[in-house]
Amino acid sequence: MSLFAAVAEPAFVVPTMLLDISFLALLVVVAFAIVRMRSLFGIVMLQGVYSLVSACWFVSLDAVDVAFTEAAVGAGVSTVLMLSAMLLADRKSTPVPMRRQVGALAVVVLAGMAMLYAVGDMSAYGDVHSAANSYVGMDYIAKTAEEIKIPNVVTAVLASYRGYDTFGETVVIFSAGLGVLLLLGLNGNSGRWVARPNGQMLNDHAAPSAGLATDNRSEEQRAEPDQ
Amino acid sequence: MSDPTQTFGRDPHVLLRVIAKFLIPLIALFAFYVQFHGDYGPGGGFQAGVILAASVILYALVFGLKAAKRAFPPSLIRYGMTLGVLLYGGTGVLSWFMGGEFLNYSVLAHDASHGQHYGILAVELGVLTTVTTVMIAIFYAFGSRQPETSDEDW
Structure with a gap:
């Protein structure tokens, strides 16, 4: 709340606060871009951008430990993990028809209103008497x-x-x-398991389910059973 | 791609490979700096673990999953994951046996603040081990499920 108050009274505007406001504005822009985008690759990249901008914001708030974590986890590892998960799915998300989005919109509006209501109870930014x-x-x-x-x-x-x-x-x-x-x-045992139910021996080829599951390993991986 | 001398002229990623080869040791070194400098500056086991895992993941992205699995064998993963948690919990149990409460490191040495130092060091090492191996495990688990992506596929 004091963030807005300080903007209204220019005497209290410090340069880092302007920085904070621009970072927050950038976050909003990136969030809207993520919502509007269809290409999953672009979305994953923008999520990395989002994490990096919020890491910058944490640095400007003097929370270097949090910024460190956000940059390493959010922008680094989770981007790669999302990419590798994305490779198992489609490259593009299919658009959802408008009428199916009404429920989601209602939930978002309600949650947003609840959060706005809670802002009133929040202690002011930089308040020495806050909890x-x-x-x-x-x-x-x-x-x-x-x-x-x-x-x-x-x-x-x-x-x-x-x-x-x-x-x-x-x-x-x-x-x-x-x-x-x-x-x-970890694909460690794929194709090499052996089961012995009732004295008969079953392996990957002799199992009743053999051939039912599609083998999505590459030729290279299939050639090397040690993986 | 398997034989670098054969594909050197045609490899479109030669710059990437050279730069990555230079960067990966530095990233791993930085992870250990973050780990052991956590008492004095920002950082700690969690961040260091993620950075260390990132160096292995970068290696896997640039040189392929097969090479990465030779450098960091998947068999290490289940031991690393458990050892980290056991090291953390074990430090707590040790402080129990030495007359303090669970995770009260003050009893680990004659001087209370020295005990705190040892305790924090052990605990952060546990966090580092678990975080590194779990991050690499998740990457391996997702990465092993599909054939290598060709350059045109993007």
């Missing part, structure tokens, strides 16, 4: 220097004070990897 700037947060900043003795308070909070949360996050990443490996696998 994040009082209570336990101040404690962490005051005590890190004597208890943990490392200069980066973010690392102290992340790894020590909030070690449980980070442990949970690590387990979440582990389960994400586990889920992908269980669903997709």
Whole structure:
């Protein structure tokens, strides 16, 4: 809210705030471009652009750790993962007829109104008395220097004070990897499995389902069963 | 593409390959800088893990999945994923056995702040291992499912 107030009163406009506003405007432009685009390749690239612009915005907000993560994960790895997932699907999304979008529009409008309503309860930008700037947060900043003795308070909070949360996050990443490996696998055993139900031996060629599944491996991969 | 001397003249990606060969070690080195400098500057296990995985993924994108799987064997993945979580949880259990609460690193050394240093180092190493291997695992899992894309396919 104070963002708008500061713009209305030019005396309080600081250069970084102008930077913030231009980054946010860019984010809106990119978001609209993503919505209007049909080519999935372009959408994935624009999502990378979106992450990079928001990383720039985080830097301008002095949240370098978050910016770092956003640039590495959002603009780097997730773009590549989206690309490799896109290769399994079509290159273009099919347009959805207007009448089927009414429900989605209603949900978006309702959620947007709820968020606008919640903005009133948000503490002002840079408010010293906001919840994040009082209570336990101040404690962490005051005590890190004597208890943990490392200069980066973010690392102290992340790894020590909030070690449980980070442990949970690590387990979440582990389960994400586990889920992908269980669903997709690494093609490690494709074509080489053997089952022995009731004394008879079954393998990939002798199984009742042989030939039903299409083999989507390349010639190169088929030639090398070790993959 | 398999024999570089044969395809050198016709390879449209020769610039990309040369630049990538130069960049990939630097990216991996930067990942370790981010990992071990996390106490002093921005960064930590998560970011370092993603950057380290990105160096392997870049290698796979430029030189092919087969070469990447030789450099980072898929068999490492299941060990790395689990070892990272076990290292994190194990640090917590160790601090348990040494008389503190779960994940209270102060008891890991005689000096409380030294204990915190060791604890944070171990925990971040666990995060690095899990994040790196999971990111590479997801990429391998998606990448192995389709034949290599030809240049015209884009």
